[in-house]
Amino acid sequence: MALQGQRFAFTKILVGDVEAxxxxxxxxxxxxTRHRLPAGEGEEVILCAEGHEEPSLVLLHRPHQARPEPGEAVLGFVVDDVEQVVRAAEGAGGVVRVAPRVVPQAGVTVAQVEDPDGHLVELLQRQ
Structure with missing residues (x-):
């Protein structure tokens, strides 16, 4: 039984190069970026969707802490145009892991890219 007001709120990932x-x-x-907060020896950067105050993604930078292996988690984003977002990812230092492909039984186009630290990002465009 879910309690009123309880819900999934954000994802936090440990990153090496916070500015990248x-x-x-x-x-x-x-x-x-909505907030940059001290976090021990590092910082947290709270990212939100444009026009929203609630966090979507929190980047945790701790310079002396080992990052998890890439692929440990997959970040999922619904986007308007997968092809355009994949091109933007390449231009921003990302790597295409899975090129956009249509999945007709699910009614979506999907792709996967890695961010500059190697975190896996799945992009989903509804048909």
Whole structure:
């Protein structure tokens, strides 16, 4: 039984190059920085969708902490144009892992890219 007001709120990932990551998610998905907060020896950067105050993605930078292996988590984003977002990802230092492909039984086009730190990002466009 879910309690009123409880819901999934955001995803937090550990990153190495926080500025490259902020630039990537801004250029590729239009996320904007809402807050930069100290976090021990590092910082947290809270990114939100344009026009929203609630966090979508939090980048945690701790310079002396090892990052998890890329692929440990997959970040999923619904986008208007997968092809355009894939091109933006390449231009922002990302790598295409799976080129856009139509999945007719699901009514979507999907692609996967890696951000500059190697985190896997799945892009989904509804048909």
């Amino acid at each position: 990551e902020v630039g990537f998610y801004s250029a590729v998905l239009g996320l904007v």
